[in-house]
Amino acid sequence: MLVEPAPAKLNLALHVRARRADGYHALETLFAFARDGDVVTLAPAERDSFTVTGPFAAVIGDDADNLIVRAVTAFRAVFGVDGRYAIMLDKRLPVASGIGGGSADAAATLRALARHHGVAGDDARLDAVARALGADVPACLLGRAALGTGRGDDLVPIAGLGDCPALLVNPLEKVSTAAVFARWDGVDRGAIGDGGTLALALAGRNDLQPAAEAIAPAVRDLLEALRQQGGVILARMSGSGATCFALFDDGAARDTAAAAIAARHPAWWQLATSVA
């Protein structure tokens, strides 16, 4: 049995540079990964099965559209294997929330299948499968801090944040990635540039925030609530939203912030974690 973590993805900065002819957008983004997230468990079996447990199981169901099932189908086709697998997903991350839960699950599935079938992690075919599943899947497959360009799937590893304490908060309003990109105002506000990861993040932006706020107005209150906390280094929305994150000086400041926000907004989802 293979147990594969599917950690939450964060966009420390997300600069949208241009609309492309293929319906996608040219991005520059700083990817980083939390210590926590979903968990995918895969075991060889007589026949395929897929079950979902965890707090957000009911939101996605276990149908064939799931990115995990699509990852298995694509892996079999590309690598010419005929295995059958019992797959379990512990769905802990909110769905359609800008922290790449589906992408992380697909990437974790590909990692587990690669391990099981002796495929090297840097096999170019694995990256090709990941790209075909979604723009964020290659970053989740790499699973470490990286600069993403193109659709976000051309990756260069960068220094990580070394377990920086972080709090992720989501108002539990689902936000469609395509809908947010469609509302982007078309203004190129400039590149990410060169420098250390944290300095670049601090100088950076999330260009999708105004579009996400138009769809999920709670994002504004949420960012405000995070920025008011003590010991905050950076507070920003991730991806197309609506999850926002804050990075903290230390774990105690993060835990104090988590308690304060939970008391004021008990309906919001939270994850107290750290960013690698």
Ligand SMILES: C[C@@](CO)(OP(=O)(O)O)[C@H](O)COP(=O)(O)OP(=O)(O)OC[C@H]1O[C@@H](n2ccc(N)nc2=O)[C@H](O)[C@@H]1O
């Ligand atoms: C915005 C980001 C930032 O990391 O994250 P999320 O908010 O999804 O977590 C990603 O670019 C999302 O990647 P992902 O969720 O894999 O996107 P896909 O399934 O490939 O595409 C969904 C839709 O998003 C839009 N899209 C996505 C990526 C991109 N570079 N340009 C786009 O315009 C397109 O409308 C596309 O049809």
Ligand SMILES: Nc1ncnc2c1ncn2[C@@H]1O[C@H](COP(=O)(O)OP(=O)(O)O)[C@@H](O)[C@H]1O
């Ligand atoms: N394993 C999965 N987990 C979450 N969402 C999934 C999964 N498989 C397919 N989806 C679909 O992918 C969409 C995007 O979900 P998700 O990856 O959580 O969000 P985001 O792209 O905003 O980070 C959802 O609307 C959902 O229907």
